[in-house]
Amino acid sequence: MVSEPNGRRLLLVLLVGVTVGAVLGPSVNALPGFSDHTGPSEMRVTSFERLDAGCEEQVGNAVHSSTGGGGYSRTAFIRTADTDANLSVQVRRTSPAGADLSVFHVDVDSHHDGPANTSCETGVVYRVALEPHGGSDEGLVPDAHGTEVLWFNDGELVGCSASLTSPLESTCDGVGRDEPRRVWANGTGG
Known part of the structure; x- marks a missing residue:
């Protein structure tokens, strides 16, 4: 039978091991709930x-x-x-x-x-x-x-x-245009 202090120590070692493995592993995206979302194929x-x-x-x-x-x-x-x-x-x-x-x-x-x-x-x-x-x-x-x-x-x-989505940047700004870049915005006053 494992005493309570030894059980806590074992649990702590397991948690540290999982955390280190996640940090040093290939990617945080491999963890459940995280994403390696890509655009369409x-x-x-x-x-x-x-x-x-x-x-x-x-x-x-x-x-x-x-x-x-x-x-x-x-x-x-x-x-x-x-x-x-x-x-x-x-x-x-x-x-x-x-x-x-x-x-x-x-x-x-x-x-x-x-x-x-x-x-x-x-x-x-x-x-x-x-x-x-x-x-x-x-x-x-x-x-x-x-x-x-x-x-x-x-x-x-x-x-x-x-x-x-951010932080990706598009190369679309000004593509196919000879005119100056324009910024458009819509808003409502209050």
């Missing part, structure tokens, strides 16, 4: 549609991106040799597997046969929607994680969307 195209086509002066201003409901979407104009050009979309992950920040490139490319239009700069307005899949789940104590989507038209970087 893949991004799938859920829709890709052609909305309009014509001269850039008439249809080229329809550009916007949105993030919400777990997905990403972008409506944009791509210059093409003619209004009948075919479009294709491909998504590829460029960050390493298991990274906290999952980075994806969305490539929209135009393909055309025949003579090019010479009366104006022509193009196509399209909309693409993406849905993330995979990645690790949040634990009780989540860590930094996020997603960044870089948008390309015929190999040219034209935009960036991001959703992330």
Whole structure:
């Protein structure tokens, strides 16, 4: 039979051992309740549609991106040799597997046969929607994680969307823009 002081000593040694093992072990994320949350492991195209086509002066201003409901979407104009050009979309992950920040490139490319239009700069307005899949789940104590989507038209970087937690930083600031950086805020007075 173990006396009470020896039992307390044994319990103390076990607690110290577990604590040291957790600190010196591979990661605090291995402990129950902690997280090694990562961004998604893949991004799938859920829709890709052609909305309009014509001269850039008439249809080229329809550009916007949105993030919400777990997905990403972008409506944009791509210059093409003619209004009948075919479009294709491909998504590829460029960050390493298991990274906290999952980075994806969305490539929209135009393909055309025949003579090019010479009366104006022509193009196509399209909309693409993406849905993330995979990645690790949040634990009780989540860590930094996020997603960044870089948008390309015929190999040219034209935009960036991001959703992330601190302390991760996005490279989206100013991507695809020649104009100065702007900060937007909404607020209510009291």
